[in-house]
């Protein structure tokens with residue numbers, strides 16, 4: 001077996017976004033593309049000589065072949081060992097757990113999350129550090145710099161490794177340990193949650209439906225929910241991971257998980273419904289006849305986490321991404337614990353979690369998690385909900401009602417305008433940035449602007465600063481509009497408009513969401529001139 005040093009040159013478009021590098025699969029399959037990016041990561045982290053790494057992905061098209069390339073490059077760069085999920089499968093939270101549990105130096109996760117998979121869809125790769133979390137901004141910047149100056153990569157010329165059975169094999173001088181992708185993760189869940197209580201709930205006739213959306217959580221959910229907790233066989237649907245996710249869009253929200261929504265709003269709905277995304281880090285929670293927004297879910301979990309053994313001692317604090325509704329802040333305030341507002345992207349929670357400042361964190365984009373790993377975790381959120389339902393012996397609808405009656409309700413929705421030409425989207429944002437100072441005190445739809453800014457975040461631990469993280473417009477009545485451009489899209493720009501309106505506990509708690517938000521929507525249009533800039537009369541996706 002020989003190590004070949006291949007002469008290469010920088011390839012445009014290798015700037016990692018909100019979570020790693022995401023591109024069309026065919027772009028990743030171009031000559032030298034994946035190789036350059038992997039070598040750039042390795043160079044940026046100071047090499048992998050003698051190091052132990054974790055490798056796995058969500059099983060989408062090209063997952064298997066990309067895994068072999070990454071293994072060859074790691075071997076050629078002198079890595080001591082790579083721990084790989086069987087068939088190169090690992091959900092994102094399971095990969096995070098494995099890095100931590102095995103004290104690895106980091107890991108490669110192959111995923112484009114909830115983006116569709118297939119030869120004509122998307123692929124992605126990200127690197128997580130020794131704490132199990134996504135690369136911080138500083139490392140992402142180093143990786144990007146390296147992709148712009150790379151002149152060579154090292155690769156081992158050898159046969160593919162057989163990854164189909166747990167066990168040990170090798171590639172050159174590098175050891176490869178193949179592990180069951182589910183086992184360690186399931187064990188962690190058993191430590192955190194009261195499996196006996198959930199089992200009793202299910203024995204008592206409580207019914208559930210988990211939609212794995214043909215993605216990586218199928219085997220995890222089947223093992224945990226059906227085999228270990230005793231949910232009826234068939235409770236987990238779309239449970240077989242497919243390279244193209246069955247042609248679907250594995251994003252757990254009411255639009256893409258419409259099959260589940262239909263069942264949950266129907267006459268024979270089970271008590272509880274949930275779904276997860278391509279790589280298993282997102283979650284959607286639905287009760288019989290009631291959808292729980294991710295922002296509300298974070299707040300309810302924060303208020304009730306003590307029902308689970310893993311959080312019995314209470315929470316140290318709660319963090320949410322800036323566009324996420326302020327519902328969780330209200331819980332933190334009442335509990336007298338810290339609350340933090342961070343830029344979009346899980347990497348910004350890492351330092352807070354590592355420093356023990358927060359126990360729970362979440363994003364409006366269906367991401368919820370805790371300090372048990374350093375990624376958001378779809379099945380974890382489902383199990384925490386089940387643990388709470390088992391302890392409180394109430395329906396999802398009753399729990400939501402109680403919550404709003406105690407804290408008030410933050411009506412919330414996100415409107416996405418997709419595939420907008422980048423220059424038009426930038427023009428909208430630039431125009432807004434130039435007007436921020438004028439907005440203060442102005443009235444729109446009967447609401448007065450209290451503050452408007454371009455969100456900048458100073459990390460309280462390492463003091464690093466992230467600027468231009470989105471425009472925030474807050475109104476005196478507690479309503480809020482946030483606008484930002486997506487960092488994960490692969491086609492043109494995606495404009496995200498986040499809308500929030502607060503009703504106090506004695507206010508109107510039962511309005512249809514889009515009705516409650518209509519003045520905020522009108523104000524957003526007036527302030528940002530969305531129609532004119534995007535050329536669209538309505539958002540492409542409303543969640």
Ligand code: G1P
Nearest residue numbers: 018019345346363365486487488
């Ligand atoms: C989106 C979500 C963000 C999440 C990210 C990765 O990023 O909005 O909350 O962290 O996906 O799952 P965006 O496309 O908005 O940059």
Ligand code: ZN
Nearest residue numbers: 113114279281
């Ligand atoms: Zn994901």
